[in-house]
Amino acid sequence: MPESPVITRSKQPGLFSLENVLTQRFGRDFFLNLPELPGVYFFTDRTDKLLYIGQSASLRGRLGSYRHVVEGRHPRRTLRLVARIHRIDWEICESPACAIARESELLLQHRPPFNRAGVWIGQPWWLDGGVVSGRLRLQVQRQQGEIGPLSPGFRHLFGVLARCVYRAACPDTPIHRYPCGLIRPSAPLSLSLVLPDPAWAWQTLASAARGDAADLLALLDAIPPAASLPEQEFWTDQRDQLQSYAAKATRVLLPPSALAPDPSLLPLELSL
Numbered sequence: 001m002p003e004s005p006v007i008t009r010s011k012q013p014g015l016f017s018l019e020n021v022l023t024q025r026f027g028r029d030f031f032l033n034l035p036e037l038p039g040v041y042f043f044t045d046r047t048d049k050l051l052y053i054g055q056s057a058s059l060r061g062r063l064g065s066y067r068h069v070v071e072g073r074h075p076r077r078t079l080r081l082v083a084r085i086h087r088i089d090w091e092i093c094e095s096p097a098c099a100i101a102r103e104s105e106l107l108l109q110h111r112p113p114f115n116r117a118g119v120w121i122g123q124p125w126w127l128d129g130g131v132v133s134g135r136l137r138l139q140v141q142r143q144q145g146e147i148g149p150l151s152p153g154f155r156h157l158f159g160v161l162a163r164c165v166y167r168a169a170c171p172d173t174p175i176h177r178y179p180c181g182l183i184r185p186s187a188p189l190s191l192s193l194v195l196p197d198p199a200w201a202w203q204t205l206a207s208a209a210r211g212d213a214a215d216l217l218a219l220l221d222a223i224p225p226a227a228s229l230p231e232q233e234f235w236t237d238q239r240d241q242l243q244s245y246a247a248k249a250t251r252v253l254l255p256p257s258a259l260a261p262d263p264s265l266l267p268l269e270l271s272l
Contacts, residue, residue, distance in 0.1 A: 117153030124149035159187030
């Protein structure tokens, strides 16, 4: 009689777990019962140290998106943040605009270590763009350009704007077919994109960069939801960030005098 085959089992049972650390720590019902209302939220570690402050037009949608943070698709900084979260609190606001204003106030007051934008005033950015050889070409730079001066946090919102414009221009293109630089968490400072109508794309992106994103938001809302839940939550997060950016329109375009940081508002020394 032949010997029975030897069955080897993985020594890493958690490797194939479909639940990330937040689902395991808080449970699915915690995220399902979050309010679908605008507000600010707070992440705290096991020692009650405040790690991060954020805001959203829908607390349930934004906080739920953190359940899908995985290695390889998100920055290591975000992975470290999620691993350290042991308490989640929130504060409901009257409107998305009120949530944005409240977040700005709290960021300057507390300066959590995992927040980058909004905790100090840094060097502004400028945006240049246009159609070159049938492509949409975009450049974010420190020297004076066509649109600006823009807030120091614009560097991290540039990728969101470019992705949203690309999706509005190519709604049938799945995200895995996007140009490599466009799907990085932090898009390169220079992008060259092939689009059906690059002139329209530049006008739309330029308007959104100036704070007028109504047309772009309407186009995004008209696109059918993505097939998978993680992709739906990804695009909800991108739209959420775009809407938040547009709501900050009066603070996005800085006055021309804001070309150097105030020494009294330089970043604090932080150890993560």
